[in-house]
Amino acid sequence: MMGPPPRAAGSGVRDEISPLRRVIVHRPGLEMERLTPDTRERFLFDEVLWLDRARSQHEEFSALLRREGAEVLELTDLLTEVLDVPEARAELLDGALDEWVLGSIAAQDLREALADLPSAQLVTVLIAGITIGELQQLGVQPRSIVLQRLGEQDLVLDPLPNHLFTRDSSMWVGDVAAVSPMRHTARRRESLHLETLYRRHPLFTGPDGPRRVLAPETSKAGVGTVEGGDVMVLSESTVAVGLSERTTAVGAEHLAAGLLDAGVVDRVIALALPQRRSMMHLDTVTTVVDEESMVRYGPLGQVESYVIEKVGGRLLSRAHPADEMDQVLARGMGVPSLRVITAPLDPYSAAREQWDDSCNLLALAPGKVVAYERAAATNDHLRSLGIEVLELDGDELGRGRGGPRCMTCPVLRA
Ligand SMILES: NC(=O)NCCC[C@H](N)C(=O)O
Numbered sequence: 001m002m003g004p005p006p007r008a009a010g011s012g013v014r015d016e017i018s019p020l021r022r023v024i025v026h027r028p029g030l031e032m033e034r035l036t037p038d039t040r041e042r043f044l045f046d047e048v049l050w051l052d053r054a055r056s057q058h059e060e061f062s063a064l065l066r067r068e069g070a071e072v073l074e075l076t077d078l079l080t081e082v083l084d085v086p087e088a089r090a091e092l093l094d095g096a097l098d099e100w101v102l103g104s105i106a107a108q109d110l111r112e113a114l115a116d117l118p119s120a121q122l123v124t125v126l127i128a129g130i131t132i133g134e135l136q137q138l139g140v141q142p143r144s145i146v147l148q149r150l151g152e153q154d155l156v157l158d159p160l161p162n163h164l165f166t167r168d169s170s171m172w173v174g175d176v177a178a179v180s181p182m183r184h185t186a187r188r189r190e191s192l193h194l195e196t197l198y199r200r201h202p203l204f205t206g207p208d209g210p211r212r213v214l215a216p217e218t219s220k221a222g223v224g225t226v227e228g229g230d231v232m233v234l235s236e237s238t239v240a241v242g243l244s245e246r247t248t249a250v251g252a253e254h255l256a257a258g259l260l261d262a263g264v265v266d267r268v269i270a271l272a273l274p275q276r277r278s279m280m281h282l283d284t285v286t287t288v289v290d291e292e293s294m295v296r297y298g299p300l301g302q303v304e305s306y307v308i309e310k311v312g313g314r315l316l317s318r319a320h321p322a323d324e325m326d327q328v329l330a331r332g333m334g335v336p337s338l339r340v341i342t343a344p345l346d347p348y349s350a351a352r353e354q355w356d357d358s359c360n361l362l363a364l365a366p367g368k369v370v371a372y373e374r375a376a377a378t379n380d381h382l383r384s385l386g387i388e389v390l391e392l393d394g395d396e397l398g399r400g401r402g403g404p405r406c407m408t409c410p411v412l413r414a
Pocket residue numbers: 043044045162165167168187228229230280281283284400401402403405406
């Protein structure tokens with residue numbers, strides 16, 4: 001049996017393609033079993049999942065990442081470990097048990113019931129949620145009005161099935177970790193988990209941790225939302241951010257201000273994407289595959305962009321018309337021109353493959369990517385251009401609309 005790859009020192013992500021060394025992923029668990037025809041839309045899934053198959057596909061994915069030299073950090077393990085730190089446990093419970101969601105009485109009763117639960121059990125509650133029936137098994141009687149109005153199978157605490165997509169709730173830009181103020185309520189607790197990990201887990205408070213954690217309070221963020229799928233580290237100097245269904249202009253400016261203030265990049269490029277679910281994030285329509293190339297969903301074409309920089313201590317943004325997008329991106333990547341890779345498909349096939357994440361590729365190294373097997377035409381086209389494509393059987397994993405890039409949060413590329 002192959003042992004784990006040797007632990008690489010440091011942390012940080014300075015581009016999209018340097019060899020992937022350390023990455024956070026989430027193995028799907030009980031939270032997926034809370035997805036039903038009635039709840040799936042609220043939880044942002046297009047279908048219900050076959051958990052056993054999803055787990056084995058995810059295990060394949062993690063095994064592939066390990067084989068390729070990455071240290072794979074499991075979110076559940078990290079959270080279980082951090083729950084042993086008293087301040088982290090208190091913070092995570094505070095975040096989960098919101099009086100404005102549960103009501104004051106239930107929040108107080110749940111806190112008492114969960115406070116001393118073993119970490120391995122508590123982590124399941126935090127990720128998979130809890131029903132009235134399960135609460136009763138923990139000895140909590142539904143005393144509050146809110147709980148008494150619910151049935152035994154009803155959820156008191158919602159599950160977080162989208163933890164599978166670790167890309168979105170936080171991101172690393174250089175040695176700065178930014179926690180995302182998420183667009184949808186269904187995903188907001190995910191960010192609280194990541195914030196506590198970055199601030200409290202020994203792995204991240206030590207020398208391999210971030211130099212700075214940017215974490216706007218979601219309640220204060222208002223319309224200023226950002227999701228990691230919209231953020232791409234083009235080079236040491238430049239980050240691209242999609243203005244999308246999820247990331248707003250306010251959010252992008254806020255992120256830019258934080259990154260420029262931390263001195264981690266010189267420039268943030270905001271790209272005005274169409275606002276629709278099929279293109280929910282920038283990485284849903286385009287991803288970087290090597291030093292000069294991005295795969296792109298053809299119908300996206302070029303869109304208007306805005307370059308945000310700091311000049312004389314002031315933030316400035318400069319607008320560029322759509323037909324300059326590729327030049328703006330090339331400059332961000334530090335290359336003379338950008339190679340845009342679009343599979344030669346009729347509009348129907350192109351739309352179908354893109355819906356199944358054909359453009360959501362995870363680069364393991366320059367010119368070497370992981371893709372879903374079902375994106376056959378796009379994968380063949382990439383290969384014909386010399387890109388190495390490692391295929392993953394991910395039909396269950398993709399049911400929430402996310403591909404290999406969405407399922408990873410790189411912590412170290414080197
Ligand atoms: N970066 C990504 O595109 N992530 C996929 C997120 C899918 C998730 N079900 C969502 O709607 O937020």
